[in-house]
Amino acid sequence: MGYFHSVTLDKEKCKGCTTCIKYCPTEAIRVRDGKAVIIDERCIDCGECIRRCPHQAKMAVTDTLDSLDNFKYKVVIPAPSLYGQFKKEITVERILNSLLALGFDYVFEVAQAAELVSDFIAGELQKGKFKRPAISSACPAVIRLIQVRFPALLDNVITILSPMEVAARLVKKRLQEEKGFKVEEIGVFFISPCAAKVTSVKSPLSTEKSYVDGVLNMSAVYAKLINNLVDEENMHLLQKANGRGIGWAISGGESLALKSENYLAVDGNENVIKIRELLEMGKLQDIDFLECQACLGGCVGGPLTVENSFIAKKRIKLLIDKYGTKVKGPDNAYQKLSDFAYWVKKLEPREILKLDDDREKALGKMIKLEEILKNLPGLDCGSCGAPNCRALAEDIVRGKGSEFDCIFKLRERIKVLAEHMVELSNKVPPSIGKKLG
Amino acid sequence: MTTEKIRPLVLEYTIVSGDFAGGGKAASDVKRCLSQLGCQSEVIRRVAVATYEAEMNMIIHSFGGKITIYISSDNIRILCEDTGPGIPDIELAMQEGYSTASDKIREMGFGAGMGLPNMKNCSDFFCIDSGEGQGTKVEMVINL
Ligand SMILES: Nc1ncnc2c1ncn2[C@@H]1O[C@H](COP(=O)(O)OP(=O)(O)O)[C@@H](O)[C@H]1O
Ligand code: SF4
Protein backbone atom coordinates (compact mmCIF):
# COMPACT_ATOMS: atom_id res chain seq x y z
CA MET A 1 0.00 0.00 0.00
CA GLY A 2 1.34 3.40 -0.89
CA TYR A 3 1.87 6.29 1.47
CA PHE A 4 2.79 9.95 1.16
CA HIS A 5 6.42 10.63 0.30
CA SER A 6 8.17 13.87 0.95
CA VAL A 7 11.19 13.06 -1.22
CA THR A 8 10.51 13.84 -4.86
CA LEU A 9 12.33 14.48 -8.08
CA ASP A 10 12.58 17.67 -10.07
CA LYS A 11 12.59 16.07 -13.51
CA GLU A 12 13.89 19.20 -15.21
CA LYS A 13 17.03 19.23 -13.11
CA CYS A 14 17.75 15.50 -13.18
CA LYS A 15 20.54 14.55 -15.57
CA GLY A 16 20.19 10.82 -15.04
CA CYS A 17 23.74 10.66 -13.72
CA THR A 18 23.12 7.57 -11.49
CA THR A 19 24.79 9.15 -8.44
CA CYS A 20 21.74 8.85 -6.20
CA ILE A 21 20.95 5.22 -6.99
CA LYS A 22 24.27 4.16 -5.47
CA TYR A 23 23.61 5.66 -2.06
CA CYS A 24 19.99 4.74 -1.50
CA PRO A 25 19.90 2.40 1.53
CA THR A 26 16.84 0.55 0.25
CA GLU A 27 17.81 0.56 -3.46
CA ALA A 28 14.65 2.52 -4.16
CA ILE A 29 15.87 4.50 -7.18
CA ARG A 30 16.34 3.48 -10.80
CA VAL A 31 17.24 5.56 -13.81
CA ARG A 32 14.73 5.15 -16.62
CA ASP A 33 14.65 7.13 -19.88
CA GLY A 34 17.50 9.25 -18.58
CA LYS A 35 15.75 10.31 -15.37
CA ALA A 36 15.74 9.04 -11.81
CA VAL A 37 12.57 7.24 -10.75
CA ILE A 38 11.76 6.61 -7.08
CA ILE A 39 10.09 3.30 -6.31
CA ASP A 40 7.44 4.41 -3.81
CA GLU A 41 7.11 1.17 -1.85
CA ARG A 42 10.81 1.15 -1.14
CA CYS A 43 11.51 4.78 -0.33
CA ILE A 44 11.95 5.51 3.39
CA ASP A 45 12.32 9.28 2.87
CA CYS A 46 15.73 9.35 4.53
CA GLY A 47 16.82 12.12 2.19
CA GLU A 48 20.19 10.58 1.38
CA CYS A 49 19.52 11.28 -2.31
CA ILE A 50 18.72 14.93 -1.58
CA ARG A 51 22.16 15.25 -0.03
CA ARG A 52 23.94 13.30 -2.75
CA CYS A 53 22.42 14.73 -5.92
CA PRO A 54 25.01 16.96 -7.61
CA HIS A 55 22.28 18.77 -9.56
CA GLN A 56 19.87 19.54 -6.70
CA ALA A 57 17.23 17.54 -8.50
CA LYS A 58 15.97 15.77 -5.39
CA MET A 59 13.88 17.74 -2.99
CA ALA A 60 11.57 17.45 -0.03
CA VAL A 61 7.96 18.46 -0.36
CA THR A 62 7.05 20.59 2.66
CA ASP A 63 4.36 23.05 3.60
CA THR A 64 4.87 26.77 3.05
CA LEU A 65 4.38 29.73 5.34
CA ASP A 66 1.22 30.58 3.37
CA SER A 67 -0.57 27.64 4.95
CA LEU A 68 -0.43 29.51 8.27
CA ASP A 69 -3.39 31.52 7.03
CA ASN A 70 -5.64 28.49 7.40
CA PHE A 71 -5.53 28.81 11.17
CA LYS A 72 -6.69 31.39 13.65
CA TYR A 73 -3.94 30.69 16.15
CA LYS A 74 -0.53 29.81 14.76
CA VAL A 75 1.97 27.83 16.77
CA VAL A 76 5.54 27.05 15.82
CA ILE A 77 7.41 24.07 17.24
CA PRO A 78 11.06 24.21 16.15
CA ALA A 79 13.21 21.09 16.08
CA PRO A 80 16.21 21.50 18.38
CA SER A 81 18.52 21.20 15.37
CA LEU A 82 17.38 24.71 14.36
CA TYR A 83 19.46 26.15 17.21
CA GLY A 84 22.61 24.69 15.67
CA GLN A 85 22.12 26.63 12.44
CA PHE A 86 23.05 29.99 13.94
CA LYS A 87 26.30 31.50 15.18
CA LYS A 88 26.70 31.15 18.88
CA GLU A 89 26.21 34.89 19.41
CA ILE A 90 22.61 34.45 18.30
CA THR A 91 20.95 33.08 21.40
CA VAL A 92 18.17 30.53 21.54
CA GLU A 93 15.98 33.23 23.05
CA ARG A 94 16.59 35.45 20.04
CA ILE A 95 15.83 32.65 17.59
CA LEU A 96 12.55 31.89 19.34
CA ASN A 97 11.54 35.55 19.49
CA SER A 98 12.39 35.97 15.82
CA LEU A 99 10.19 33.01 14.98
CA LEU A 100 7.23 34.79 16.56
CA ALA A 101 8.03 37.83 14.48
CA LEU A 102 7.61 35.73 11.34
CA GLY A 103 3.89 35.58 12.04
CA PHE A 104 3.40 32.98 14.74
CA ASP A 105 1.37 33.59 17.87
CA TYR A 106 3.03 31.07 20.07
CA VAL A 107 6.21 29.04 20.25
CA PHE A 108 6.74 25.74 22.01
CA GLU A 109 10.14 24.10 21.85
CA VAL A 110 10.29 20.49 20.68
CA ALA A 111 13.33 20.34 22.96
CA GLN A 112 11.03 20.92 25.91
CA ALA A 113 8.91 17.96 24.90
CA ALA A 114 12.11 15.98 24.37
CA GLU A 115 12.92 16.39 28.06
CA LEU A 116 9.56 14.94 29.04
CA VAL A 117 9.86 12.14 26.50
CA SER A 118 13.35 11.35 27.84
CA ASP A 119 11.99 11.02 31.37
CA PHE A 120 9.13 8.85 30.19
CA ILE A 121 11.36 6.55 28.12
CA ALA A 122 13.91 6.29 30.93
CA GLY A 123 11.14 5.25 33.30
CA GLU A 124 9.72 2.66 30.91
CA LEU A 125 13.18 1.25 30.20
CA GLN A 126 13.75 0.87 33.90
CA LYS A 127 10.53 -1.11 34.13
CA GLY A 128 11.87 -3.40 31.43
CA LYS A 129 9.09 -2.52 28.98
CA PHE A 130 11.22 -3.11 25.88
CA LYS A 131 13.30 -5.90 24.50
CA ARG A 132 17.01 -5.16 24.87
CA PRO A 133 18.71 -3.44 23.28
CA ALA A 134 15.84 -0.99 23.07
CA ILE A 135 15.99 0.97 19.83
CA SER A 136 15.13 4.65 19.71
CA SER A 137 12.26 5.65 17.41
CA ALA A 138 13.25 9.32 17.23
CA CYS A 139 14.41 9.10 13.61
CA PRO A 140 11.50 8.00 11.41
CA ALA A 141 13.80 7.13 8.51
CA VAL A 142 15.66 4.44 10.41
CA ILE A 143 12.39 3.02 11.71
CA ARG A 144 11.16 2.62 8.15
CA LEU A 145 14.53 1.05 7.39
CA ILE A 146 13.87 -1.53 10.11
CA GLN A 147 10.48 -2.27 8.58
CA VAL A 148 11.97 -3.10 5.22
CA ARG A 149 15.41 -4.47 6.02
CA PHE A 150 15.54 -5.58 9.65
CA PRO A 151 12.13 -6.98 10.57
CA ALA A 152 13.69 -9.11 13.32
CA LEU A 153 14.40 -5.91 15.24
CA LEU A 154 10.86 -4.53 15.21
CA ASP A 155 10.19 -5.81 18.72
CA ASN A 156 13.08 -3.76 20.07
CA VAL A 157 11.72 -0.42 18.91
CA ILE A 158 10.62 2.01 21.62
CA THR A 159 7.09 2.75 20.45
CA ILE A 160 6.70 5.98 22.36
CA LEU A 161 5.68 9.13 20.52
CA SER A 162 8.40 11.45 19.26
CA PRO A 163 9.10 14.79 20.95
CA MET A 164 7.59 16.51 17.91
CA GLU A 165 4.29 14.67 18.27
CA VAL A 166 4.27 15.14 22.03
CA ALA A 167 4.98 18.86 21.65
CA ALA A 168 2.03 19.24 19.27
CA ARG A 169 -0.33 17.47 21.66
CA LEU A 170 0.80 19.32 24.74
CA VAL A 171 0.57 22.71 23.11
CA LYS A 172 -2.90 22.07 21.68
CA LYS A 173 -4.12 20.88 25.04
CA ARG A 174 -2.65 23.89 26.80
CA LEU A 175 -4.11 26.41 24.35
CA GLN A 176 -7.55 24.85 24.57
CA GLU A 177 -7.48 24.91 28.35
CA GLU A 178 -5.78 28.24 28.95
CA LYS A 179 -6.92 30.35 26.04
CA GLY A 180 -10.16 28.66 25.13
CA PHE A 181 -9.32 27.95 21.50
CA LYS A 182 -11.06 25.18 19.62
CA VAL A 183 -8.66 22.52 18.44
CA GLU A 184 -9.37 23.21 14.77
CA GLU A 185 -8.46 26.86 15.26
CA ILE A 186 -4.94 25.99 16.31
CA GLY A 187 -2.35 25.32 13.62
CA VAL A 188 0.86 23.67 14.81
CA PHE A 189 3.86 23.99 12.51
CA PHE A 190 7.02 21.96 12.89
CA ILE A 191 10.32 23.27 11.56
CA SER A 192 11.93 20.19 10.12
CA PRO A 193 15.53 19.26 9.38
CA CYS A 194 14.46 16.48 7.04
CA ALA A 195 12.02 14.85 4.65
CA ALA A 196 11.50 11.88 6.95
CA LYS A 197 9.77 14.05 9.53
CA VAL A 198 7.47 15.46 6.86
CA THR A 199 6.44 11.94 5.94
CA SER A 200 6.03 11.05 9.60
CA VAL A 201 3.46 13.84 9.86
CA LYS A 202 1.62 13.15 6.60
CA SER A 203 1.71 9.35 6.92
CA PRO A 204 2.46 8.60 10.57
CA LEU A 205 3.58 5.16 11.70
CA SER A 206 2.66 5.84 15.30
CA THR A 207 -0.85 7.18 15.14
CA GLU A 208 -3.80 7.57 12.77
CA LYS A 209 -3.42 11.31 12.45
CA SER A 210 -0.59 13.57 13.49
CA TYR A 211 -1.31 16.56 15.72
CA VAL A 212 1.13 18.56 13.63
CA ASP A 213 -0.71 20.59 10.97
CA GLY A 214 2.18 21.67 8.81
CA VAL A 215 5.86 20.98 8.33
CA LEU A 216 8.20 23.75 7.26
CA ASN A 217 11.55 23.36 5.56
CA MET A 218 14.28 24.36 8.00
CA SER A 219 16.48 25.95 5.35
CA ALA A 220 13.57 28.05 4.05
CA VAL A 221 12.72 29.23 7.56
CA TYR A 222 16.38 29.93 8.22
CA ALA A 223 16.57 32.20 5.19
CA LYS A 224 13.62 34.19 6.52
CA LEU A 225 14.94 34.31 10.05
CA ILE A 226 18.47 35.38 9.34
CA ASN A 227 17.25 38.54 7.61
CA ASN A 228 14.62 39.33 10.24
CA LEU A 229 16.28 38.72 13.58
CA VAL A 230 14.62 40.78 16.30
CA ASP A 231 16.49 43.23 18.51
CA GLU A 232 17.88 41.86 21.73
CA GLU A 233 15.90 44.40 23.70
CA ASN A 234 12.23 43.83 24.38
CA MET A 235 12.49 40.09 23.93
CA HIS A 236 9.97 37.82 25.65
CA LEU A 237 11.25 35.02 27.82
CA LEU A 238 10.41 32.02 25.70
CA GLN A 239 13.17 29.48 26.19
CA LYS A 240 12.21 26.66 28.52
CA ALA A 241 14.31 23.71 27.42
CA ASN A 242 17.71 22.93 28.84
CA GLY A 243 20.61 20.98 27.33
CA ARG A 244 18.90 17.64 27.80
CA GLY A 245 16.20 18.49 25.31
CA ILE A 246 18.39 20.49 22.97
CA GLY A 247 20.87 17.61 22.84
CA TRP A 248 18.38 15.47 20.91
CA ALA A 249 19.62 17.38 17.84
CA ILE A 250 22.87 15.44 17.80
CA SER A 251 23.87 11.80 17.75
CA GLY A 252 24.23 10.60 21.33
CA GLY A 253 21.98 13.35 22.64
CA GLU A 254 19.02 11.15 23.37
CA SER A 255 21.25 8.69 25.23
CA LEU A 256 22.63 11.57 27.24
CA ALA A 257 19.10 12.73 28.06
CA LEU A 258 18.11 9.23 29.16
CA LYS A 259 21.19 9.15 31.37
CA SER A 260 21.81 5.73 29.88
CA GLU A 261 25.12 4.32 30.96
CA ASN A 262 25.17 1.45 28.56
CA TYR A 263 24.20 2.83 25.20
CA LEU A 264 25.41 2.94 21.63
CA ALA A 265 24.75 5.89 19.33
CA VAL A 266 25.14 5.32 15.61
CA ASP A 267 24.65 7.89 12.87
CA GLY A 268 24.57 7.79 9.09
CA ASN A 269 22.61 5.25 7.04
CA GLU A 270 25.64 3.15 6.21
CA ASN A 271 26.75 2.81 9.83
CA VAL A 272 23.23 2.17 11.02
CA ILE A 273 22.92 -0.69 8.55
CA LYS A 274 26.17 -2.28 9.72
CA ILE A 275 25.19 -2.15 13.38
CA ARG A 276 21.74 -3.53 12.70
CA GLU A 277 23.17 -6.42 10.73
CA LEU A 278 25.22 -7.35 13.79
CA LEU A 279 22.22 -6.89 16.03
CA GLU A 280 20.07 -9.17 13.90
CA MET A 281 22.80 -11.79 14.11
CA GLY A 282 22.53 -11.71 17.87
CA LYS A 283 25.48 -9.46 18.71
CA LEU A 284 25.38 -6.42 21.02
CA GLN A 285 22.94 -8.07 23.40
CA ASP A 286 24.75 -6.47 26.32
CA ILE A 287 23.65 -2.98 25.31
CA ASP A 288 20.61 -1.33 26.93
CA PHE A 289 19.83 1.41 24.48
CA LEU A 290 20.58 1.90 20.81
CA GLU A 291 20.24 5.29 19.21
CA CYS A 292 20.26 5.26 15.41
CA GLN A 293 19.97 8.25 13.14
CA ALA A 294 19.93 8.26 9.37
CA CYS A 295 21.95 11.47 9.12
CA LEU A 296 25.62 11.85 9.93
CA GLY A 297 25.98 13.73 13.19
CA GLY A 298 22.27 13.27 13.96
CA CYS A 299 19.51 15.71 13.01
CA VAL A 300 22.02 18.55 12.64
CA GLY A 301 23.10 16.62 9.54
CA GLY A 302 19.56 16.54 8.18
CA PRO A 303 19.11 17.17 4.44
CA LEU A 304 17.14 20.38 5.05
CA THR A 305 19.66 22.00 7.37
CA VAL A 306 21.94 24.79 6.19
CA GLU A 307 24.98 24.68 8.45
CA ASN A 308 27.76 22.13 8.12
CA SER A 309 26.84 19.29 10.45
CA PHE A 310 30.14 19.31 12.33
CA ILE A 311 29.85 23.01 13.08
CA ALA A 312 26.20 22.68 14.06
CA LYS A 313 27.06 19.75 16.30
CA LYS A 314 29.69 21.81 18.05
CA ARG A 315 27.16 24.57 18.66
CA ILE A 316 24.63 22.17 20.11
CA LYS A 317 27.33 20.86 22.42
CA LEU A 318 28.03 24.38 23.60
CA LEU A 319 24.33 24.82 24.34
CA ILE A 320 24.24 21.56 26.28
CA ASP A 321 27.12 22.84 28.42
CA LYS A 322 25.57 26.25 28.80
CA TYR A 323 22.12 25.11 29.89
CA GLY A 324 23.06 21.89 31.64
CA THR A 325 21.26 18.55 31.68
CA LYS A 326 19.40 18.69 34.96
CA VAL A 327 16.43 16.34 35.25
CA LYS A 328 13.49 18.52 36.18
CA GLY A 329 11.23 15.91 37.71
CA PRO A 330 10.40 12.59 36.08
CA ASP A 331 6.98 12.39 37.77
CA ASN A 332 5.99 15.40 35.77
CA ALA A 333 6.52 13.42 32.55
CA TYR A 334 4.29 10.58 33.73
CA GLN A 335 1.60 13.02 34.73
CA LYS A 336 1.67 14.78 31.39
CA LEU A 337 2.24 11.92 28.96
CA SER A 338 0.82 8.68 30.35
CA ASP A 339 -2.55 9.14 28.63
CA PHE A 340 -1.16 9.16 25.15
CA ALA A 341 2.56 8.42 25.12
CA TYR A 342 2.43 5.06 23.36
CA TRP A 343 1.90 4.48 19.66
CA VAL A 344 -1.59 3.34 18.81
CA LYS A 345 -0.57 1.65 15.57
CA LYS A 346 1.40 -1.58 15.60
CA LEU A 347 4.78 -1.43 13.92
CA GLU A 348 4.61 -3.98 11.11
CA PRO A 349 7.25 -5.28 8.73
CA ARG A 350 7.03 -4.20 5.11
CA GLU A 351 7.92 -7.11 2.88
CA ILE A 352 9.10 -5.15 -0.11
CA LEU A 353 11.95 -7.55 -0.84
CA LYS A 354 9.65 -10.53 -1.26
CA LEU A 355 9.90 -11.87 -4.81
CA ASP A 356 6.51 -13.58 -4.91
CA ASP A 357 3.55 -14.26 -2.63
CA ASP A 358 3.84 -17.95 -3.46
CA ARG A 359 6.93 -19.23 -1.65
CA GLU A 360 7.70 -21.91 -4.21
CA LYS A 361 7.59 -19.31 -6.97
CA ALA A 362 9.68 -16.92 -4.88
CA LEU A 363 12.31 -19.62 -4.51
CA GLY A 364 12.26 -20.25 -8.25
CA LYS A 365 12.83 -16.55 -8.87
CA MET A 366 15.65 -16.49 -6.35
CA ILE A 367 17.41 -19.35 -8.11
CA LYS A 368 16.96 -17.58 -11.42
CA LEU A 369 18.25 -14.35 -9.89
CA GLU A 370 21.48 -16.05 -8.79
CA GLU A 371 21.92 -17.56 -12.27
CA ILE A 372 21.43 -14.22 -13.97
CA LEU A 373 23.80 -12.58 -11.52
CA LYS A 374 26.53 -15.09 -12.38
CA ASN A 375 26.30 -13.99 -15.99
CA LEU A 376 26.45 -10.26 -15.33
CA PRO A 377 29.89 -8.60 -15.33
CA GLY A 378 29.86 -7.78 -11.60
CA LEU A 379 31.12 -4.24 -12.08
CA ASP A 380 28.18 -2.62 -10.27
CA CYS A 381 28.65 0.32 -12.63
CA GLY A 382 25.06 1.54 -12.58
CA SER A 383 24.87 2.14 -16.33
CA CYS A 384 21.82 -0.10 -16.52
CA GLY A 385 19.98 2.27 -14.22
CA ALA A 386 20.02 -0.13 -11.27
CA PRO A 387 22.41 0.46 -8.35
CA ASN A 388 24.37 -2.78 -8.85
CA CYS A 389 24.36 -6.03 -10.82
CA ARG A 390 22.36 -7.87 -8.14
CA ALA A 391 19.67 -5.19 -8.23
CA LEU A 392 19.43 -5.54 -12.01
CA ALA A 393 19.14 -9.32 -11.67
CA GLU A 394 16.37 -8.76 -9.16
CA ASP A 395 14.62 -6.33 -11.50
CA ILE A 396 14.84 -8.91 -14.29
CA VAL A 397 13.19 -11.68 -12.26
CA ARG A 398 10.51 -9.22 -11.20
CA GLY A 399 9.87 -8.55 -14.88
CA LYS A 400 11.09 -4.99 -14.58
CA GLY A 401 14.31 -5.15 -16.52
CA SER A 402 16.16 -7.02 -19.23
CA GLU A 403 19.60 -8.52 -19.44
CA PHE A 404 20.33 -6.10 -22.26
CA ASP A 405 19.88 -3.14 -19.94
CA CYS A 406 23.47 -4.05 -19.09
CA ILE A 407 25.67 -2.29 -21.64
CA PHE A 408 28.28 -5.04 -21.47
CA LYS A 409 25.70 -7.72 -22.18
CA LEU A 410 24.36 -5.60 -24.99
CA ARG A 411 27.83 -5.14 -26.43
CA GLU A 412 28.51 -8.86 -26.22
CA ARG A 413 25.29 -9.54 -28.04
CA ILE A 414 26.05 -6.97 -30.72
CA LYS A 415 29.47 -8.52 -31.23
CA VAL A 416 27.92 -11.94 -31.77
CA LEU A 417 25.41 -10.48 -34.18
CA ALA A 418 28.13 -8.60 -36.04
CA GLU A 419 30.17 -11.76 -36.40
CA HIS A 420 27.10 -13.51 -37.71
CA MET A 421 26.61 -10.78 -40.26
CA VAL A 422 30.21 -11.00 -41.46
CA GLU A 423 29.87 -14.74 -41.71
CA LEU A 424 26.60 -14.41 -43.60
CA SER A 425 27.95 -11.79 -45.96
CA ASN A 426 30.69 -14.23 -46.98
CA LYS A 427 28.14 -16.83 -47.91
CA VAL A 428 27.24 -16.77 -51.59
CA PRO A 429 24.19 -18.57 -52.99
CA PRO A 430 25.26 -21.41 -55.35
CA SER A 431 23.14 -19.99 -58.12
CA ILE A 432 25.27 -16.90 -58.18
CA GLY A 433 28.50 -18.81 -58.03
CA LYS A 434 32.00 -17.68 -57.27
CA LYS A 435 32.91 -16.56 -60.75
CA LEU A 436 30.64 -13.59 -60.63
CA GLY A 437 32.46 -12.20 -57.60
CA MET B 1 -3.46 -27.25 -7.24
CA THR B 2 -0.04 -27.17 -5.63
CA THR B 3 2.96 -25.85 -7.42
CA GLU B 4 5.66 -28.33 -8.25
CA LYS B 5 8.53 -28.55 -5.78
CA ILE B 6 11.83 -27.17 -7.02
CA ARG B 7 15.39 -27.87 -6.05
CA PRO B 8 16.90 -25.74 -3.28
CA LEU B 9 19.09 -22.70 -3.79
CA VAL B 10 22.62 -23.49 -2.67
CA LEU B 11 24.93 -20.86 -1.19
CA GLU B 12 28.55 -21.81 -0.58
CA TYR B 13 31.16 -20.04 1.53
CA THR B 14 34.82 -20.72 2.16
CA ILE B 15 35.68 -19.74 5.71
CA VAL B 16 39.26 -18.70 6.43
CA SER B 17 40.64 -19.09 9.95
CA GLY B 18 41.21 -15.74 11.62
CA ASP B 19 39.33 -13.78 8.96
CA PHE B 20 37.24 -11.66 11.34
CA ALA B 21 36.46 -9.07 8.68
CA GLY B 22 34.80 -11.76 6.55
CA GLY B 23 32.58 -12.93 9.42
CA GLY B 24 28.87 -12.41 8.90
CA LYS B 25 28.91 -12.63 5.11
CA ALA B 26 26.99 -15.90 4.98
CA ALA B 27 24.52 -14.75 7.65
CA SER B 28 23.93 -11.49 5.84
CA ASP B 29 23.33 -13.23 2.49
CA VAL B 30 20.97 -15.84 3.85
CA LYS B 31 19.05 -13.13 5.69
CA ARG B 32 18.48 -11.30 2.42
CA CYS B 33 17.34 -14.51 0.75
CA LEU B 34 14.80 -15.15 3.49
CA SER B 35 13.41 -11.64 3.07
CA GLN B 36 13.06 -12.35 -0.63
CA LEU B 37 11.19 -15.53 0.19
CA GLY B 38 8.89 -13.53 2.45
CA CYS B 39 9.78 -15.37 5.67
CA GLN B 40 8.61 -14.38 9.14
CA SER B 41 10.94 -12.12 11.09
CA GLU B 42 11.37 -14.65 13.88
CA VAL B 43 12.64 -17.26 11.42
CA ILE B 44 14.97 -14.70 9.88
CA ARG B 45 16.36 -13.91 13.30
CA ARG B 46 16.99 -17.57 14.14
CA VAL B 47 18.69 -18.30 10.82
CA ALA B 48 20.81 -15.16 11.12
CA VAL B 49 21.97 -15.98 14.64
CA ALA B 50 22.68 -19.65 13.87
CA THR B 51 24.61 -18.89 10.70
CA TYR B 52 26.60 -16.06 12.24
CA GLU B 53 27.65 -18.13 15.26
CA ALA B 54 28.68 -20.98 12.99
CA GLU B 55 30.77 -18.64 10.87
CA MET B 56 32.46 -17.11 13.89
CA ASN B 57 33.23 -20.47 15.47
CA MET B 58 35.01 -21.57 12.31
CA ILE B 59 36.88 -18.28 12.08
CA ILE B 60 37.91 -18.29 15.75
CA HIS B 61 38.34 -21.94 16.67
CA SER B 62 39.00 -23.90 13.48
CA PHE B 63 41.66 -24.13 10.78
CA GLY B 64 39.00 -23.05 8.29
CA GLY B 65 36.42 -24.82 6.22
CA LYS B 66 33.23 -24.56 4.27
CA ILE B 67 29.65 -23.54 4.95
CA THR B 68 26.93 -24.66 2.59
CA ILE B 69 23.41 -23.36 2.93
CA TYR B 70 20.47 -25.05 1.24
CA ILE B 71 17.40 -22.86 0.96
CA SER B 72 14.23 -24.64 0.01
CA SER B 73 10.64 -23.53 0.30
CA ASP B 74 10.05 -25.28 3.60
CA ASN B 75 13.37 -25.25 5.39
CA ILE B 76 16.91 -23.93 5.59
CA ARG B 77 19.75 -26.38 6.03
CA ILE B 78 23.12 -25.08 7.17
CA LEU B 79 26.06 -27.41 6.81
CA CYS B 80 29.43 -26.50 8.34
CA GLU B 81 32.58 -28.53 7.84
CA ASP B 82 36.05 -27.58 8.96
CA THR B 83 39.41 -29.30 8.92
CA GLY B 84 40.20 -29.26 12.63
CA PRO B 85 41.46 -29.15 15.34
CA GLY B 86 38.14 -30.55 16.55
CA ILE B 87 36.32 -30.52 19.88
CA PRO B 88 37.52 -33.11 22.43
CA ASP B 89 34.45 -32.96 24.68
CA ILE B 90 31.29 -31.98 22.82
CA GLU B 91 29.04 -32.13 25.88
CA LEU B 92 31.27 -29.64 27.65
CA ALA B 93 31.49 -27.39 24.59
CA MET B 94 27.70 -27.33 24.37
CA GLN B 95 27.37 -25.91 27.89
CA GLU B 96 26.36 -22.27 28.21
CA GLY B 97 29.32 -20.13 29.08
CA TYR B 98 31.98 -22.72 28.24
CA SER B 99 34.67 -21.30 26.02
CA THR B 100 38.31 -21.94 25.24
CA ALA B 101 38.72 -18.53 23.58
CA SER B 102 41.88 -16.62 24.48
CA ASP B 103 41.88 -13.33 26.39
CA LYS B 104 42.65 -11.54 23.17
CA ILE B 105 39.56 -12.98 21.49
CA ARG B 106 37.49 -12.04 24.52
CA GLU B 107 38.73 -8.48 24.31
CA MET B 108 37.33 -8.43 20.78
CA GLY B 109 33.92 -9.22 22.20
CA PHE B 110 33.80 -12.93 21.38
CA GLY B 111 34.15 -16.02 23.52
CA ALA B 112 31.07 -15.75 25.72
CA GLY B 113 30.55 -19.46 25.30
CA MET B 114 27.03 -18.98 24.02
CA GLY B 115 27.57 -19.78 20.35
CA LEU B 116 26.90 -23.51 20.26
CA PRO B 117 23.99 -23.36 22.74
CA ASN B 118 22.43 -20.52 20.74
CA MET B 119 22.90 -22.42 17.49
CA LYS B 120 21.07 -25.34 19.03
CA ASN B 121 18.30 -23.15 20.43
CA CYS B 122 17.74 -21.49 17.10
CA SER B 123 17.49 -24.74 15.11
CA ASP B 124 14.70 -27.25 14.77
CA PHE B 125 17.32 -29.91 14.12
CA PHE B 126 20.90 -29.68 15.37
CA CYS B 127 23.68 -32.17 15.06
CA ILE B 128 27.38 -31.85 15.79
CA ASP B 129 30.12 -34.32 15.06
CA SER B 130 33.68 -33.77 16.18
CA GLY B 131 36.60 -35.18 18.16
CA GLU B 132 40.15 -34.32 19.07
CA GLY B 133 42.37 -34.07 16.02
CA GLN B 134 39.56 -34.29 13.49
CA GLY B 135 37.37 -31.74 11.77
CA THR B 136 34.10 -30.48 13.19
CA LYS B 137 30.84 -30.97 11.35
CA VAL B 138 27.68 -29.12 12.31
CA GLU B 139 24.32 -29.53 10.64
CA MET B 140 21.37 -27.30 11.44
CA VAL B 141 17.88 -27.27 9.99
CA ILE B 142 15.41 -24.48 10.55
CA ASN B 143 11.86 -25.00 9.35
CA LEU B 144 10.14 -22.16 7.59
N1 LIG C 1 34.46 -25.30 14.77
C1 LIG C 1 35.08 -25.51 15.96
N2 LIG C 1 36.30 -26.06 15.98
C2 LIG C 1 36.94 -26.29 17.14
N3 LIG C 1 36.41 -25.96 18.35
C3 LIG C 1 35.20 -25.40 18.40
C4 LIG C 1 34.47 -25.14 17.21
N4 LIG C 1 33.29 -24.59 17.56
C5 LIG C 1 33.28 -24.52 18.90
N5 LIG C 1 34.42 -25.00 19.42
C6 LIG C 1 34.76 -25.12 20.84
O1 LIG C 1 33.58 -25.06 21.61
C7 LIG C 1 33.66 -24.01 22.54
C8 LIG C 1 32.31 -23.38 22.76
O2 LIG C 1 31.86 -22.78 21.56
P1 LIG C 1 30.82 -21.61 21.65
O3 LIG C 1 29.65 -22.08 22.44
O4 LIG C 1 30.54 -21.11 20.29
O5 LIG C 1 31.55 -20.50 22.53
P2 LIG C 1 32.71 -19.49 22.11
O6 LIG C 1 32.83 -19.48 20.63
O7 LIG C 1 32.25 -18.20 22.66
O8 LIG C 1 33.94 -19.97 22.77
C9 LIG C 1 34.68 -23.07 21.96
O9 LIG C 1 35.30 -22.27 22.94
C10 LIG C 1 35.66 -24.04 21.33
O10 LIG C 1 36.51 -24.59 22.29
S1 SF4 D 1 18.54 11.78 11.70
FE1 SF4 D 1 17.10 13.43 12.21
S2 SF4 D 1 17.20 14.77 10.42
FE2 SF4 D 1 18.06 12.81 9.76
S3 SF4 D 1 16.32 11.68 8.90
FE3 SF4 D 1 16.49 11.09 11.06
S4 SF4 D 1 15.09 12.47 12.12
FE4 SF4 D 1 15.46 13.38 10.12
Ligand SMILES: [Mg+2]
Ligand atom coordinates in the same frame (compact mmCIF):
# COMPACT_ATOMS: atom_id res chain seq x y z
MG1 LIG E 1 31.26 -19.27 19.34
